[in-house]
Amino acid sequence: MSGVSKIVLLVVASLSGVLVLIMGNNPFGGGGENTKDENPTYTVSEDDDDNNNNNKVVDVRDIDDDLPLGTLNYLPTQALGDQLVRYSYYTISYSNQHQNAEWVAYELLGARLNLSNREERQNFKSDPNVRSEASSSDYRNSGYDRGHLVPAHDMDFNEQAMSESFYMTNVSPQVPDFNRGIWKSLEGNIRKWAKREKRLYVITGPLLKKTVEEADRISPTGPTIPRGFFKIVVDYEGGEKKGIAFMFKNKNIDQPLERFVTTIDLVERYTNLDFFPDLTAADEAAIESVSDISLWARD
Secondary structure, three states: OOHHHHHHHHHHHHHHHHHHHHOOOOOOOOOOOOOOOOOOEEEEOOOOOOOOOOOEEEEHHHOOOOOOOOOOOOOOOOOOOOEEEEOOOOEEEEEOOOOEEEEEEEEEEHHHHOEOOOOOOOOOEOOOOOOOOOOHHHHOOOOOEEEEOOOHHHOOOOHHHHHHOOEHHHEEEEOHHHHOOHHHHHHHHHHHHHHHHOEEEEEEEEEOOOOHHHOOEOOOOOOEOOOEEEEEEEEOOOOOOEEEEEEEEOOOOOOOHHHHEEOHHHHHHHHOOOOOOOOOHHHHHHHHOOOOHHHOOOO
């Protein structure tokens, strides 16, 4: 990237940071193996919300989404994470010290979201792929929800995907009203965008303290408590390449979602991570320095 381009991006990111602070969004306060049936069948409908019974049974591999294979390296770098675990449908950077994922990353395909024969919700369970993790009992009477990072509803298109979304490594301590309020609303919006754009890349993570000594835990042996959370969404293969990010404090929020829109560049500054490290300079400027929700909120 040229010196001029870097200066332009730094100016844009700085302005974005000022706007975020003005609006009160300063969150810092100041391989699993697939052993299941590989060829399941599911009922597919055109719309999650339609009530007709004109559904047909198809093989999940035969869903025609008109998409080539994804071409974007969407895995961020690692900062606090000391393990990289690849599951069937998502990847995590995991910190054994924090007992939290540093980030989770996955492709969200609109065609999968049209699978209407939803898998049943499951119980949270231990993840055999990591060295240290919280237990479900750590959350008991803690005042925190086990907040999904990869939403279960994004993974309920087959049994393996749903099962892996209930690993304890895919949850993080969230204030209940936050988890069940604005966070849930954002997840629903992203699914709508995925149905329209066909493929999105989603990265989610907690905003963790740099060291565990600085952080509070939900119990003596439980995970550290994040100060906030971020979520990044990118449409790379569509007609218009675009990206958007959100950052929140880990608390009850009674404000519009639009108040928490920010740039990917700013999330990088807060987390010391590099998202989408293989982007060209032009794509990086178009995707990572823009925070325009109107590009996403179109009918």
